[in-house]
Amino acid sequence: MNNAKWLDAGREKPNVVILMAPSKPHVAEAFTWLEPAITRHAKIVAVDREFAYGFGDPSIDLVIVLGGDGSILQAARQMEYSQYPVLGVNLGRLGFLAALQPKRFVELWPSICAGEFQLSQHLMFVCEIYRNGIIEQSRLGLNETALLGGPPYAMLRIEMHVDGMLATTYSCDGLIISTPIGSTAHNLSAGGPILQNLLQAFVISPISPHALTMRPVVDTAERVFQLRILEEHATCSVVVDGRVIESLTPNHMIQIRRADAQFQMVSLPGQDDYATLREKLGWSGSPKTQW
Numbered sequence: 001m002n003n004a005k006w007l008d009a010g011r012e013k014p015n016v017v018i019l020m021a022p023s024k025p026h027v028a029e030a031f032t033w034l035e036p037a038i039t040r041h042a043k044i045v046a047v048d049r050e051f052a053y054g055f056g057d058p059s060i061d062l063v064i065v066l067g068g069d070g071s072i073l074q075a076a077r078q079m080e081y082s083q084y085p086v087l088g089v090n091l092g093r094l095g096f097l098a099a100l101q102p103k104r105f106v107e108l109w110p111s112i113c114a115g116e117f118q119l120s121q122h123l124m125f126v127c128e129i130y131r132n133g134i135i136e137q138s139r140l141g142l143n144e145t146a147l148l149g150g151p152p153y154a155m156l157r158i159e160m161h162v163d164g165m166l167a168t169t170y171s172c173d174g175l176i177i178s179t180p181i182g183s184t185a186h187n188l189s190a191g192g193p194i195l196q197n198l199l200q201a202f203v204i205s206p207i208s209p210h211a212l213t214m215r216p217v218v219d220t221a222e223r224v225f226q227l228r229i230l231e232e233h234a235t236c237s238v239v240v241d242g243r244v245i246e247s248l249t250p251n252h253m254i255q256i257r258r259a260d261a262q263f264q265m266v267s268l269p270g271q272d273d274y275a276t277l278r279e280k281l282g283w284s285g286s287p288k289t290q291w
Contacts (some may be wrong), residue, residue, distance in 0.1 A: 004115030021067035068092015143182030150235035
């Protein structure tokens with residue numbers, strides 16, 4: 001069986017769902033331009049302009065996301081544990097995940113529908129919020145979980161256990177536990193390392209730690225992380241993929257672990273992680289030797 005399951009099923013055209021960032025006229029205009037090219041080689045089963053489509057149709061083959069990386073994060077949340085292959089068309093700014101420009105999409109779309117692509121599987125996590133030992137919320141995420149404090153600004157003391165064992169207590173402005181996909185997001189801004197996207201690992205990055213020896217740490221995705229703030233803070237919150245989930249007190253415990261679901265991205269010939277870093281982060285140079 002190849003990645004184009006519609007071909008294995010004897011169907012010439014894939015069934016696709018279109019998700020697009022709402023309330024953005026340029027995205028709607030782009031869809032008007034792209035729709036004829038899409039329908040020439042695929043069957044559109046749904047167009048979601050409000051991020052409201054309820055996934056669950058087993059006949060869906062591909063999800064095309066029109067927007068930026070935020071739209072892809074929303075798509076991952078929306079699909080929950082029924083993750084479908086995603087192809088991102090960049091109509092935003094930076095576009096690490098939604099890296100394909102509209103004109104390039106039109107060029108490649110016929111070959112994609114012919115099965116000429118690979119699927120990459122990416123780590124997702126579950127963030128579980130407990131209060132006094134009782135679970136209150138559980139959120140699926142793709143980028144990161146962050147413990148952040150707002151005004152009045154004061155240093156946080158965050159205790160971290162790993163696999164049930166005390167690891168350390170951070171004195172810092174916040175703490176980020178990120179996936180490889182999320183390593184180029186908030187984690188990077190906080191001074192954390194860039195991880196290769198397919199690694200099965202988490203990176204733990206303190207924000208402005210009080211001790212200079214408190215450096216970011218990369219650990220296997222098989223670990224389970226438990227976080228707790230040790231002192232009351234008026235506006236400390238847990239944030240998952242940029243969304244505030246809940247305000248925290250010392251009675252809360254946050255647990256982050258690998259999710260059963262994996263995010264699926266369509267990978268195309270010529271796409272390369274280092275090329276993305278050169279193009280999106282301005283990595284450049286003048287090599288003395290031509291390879």
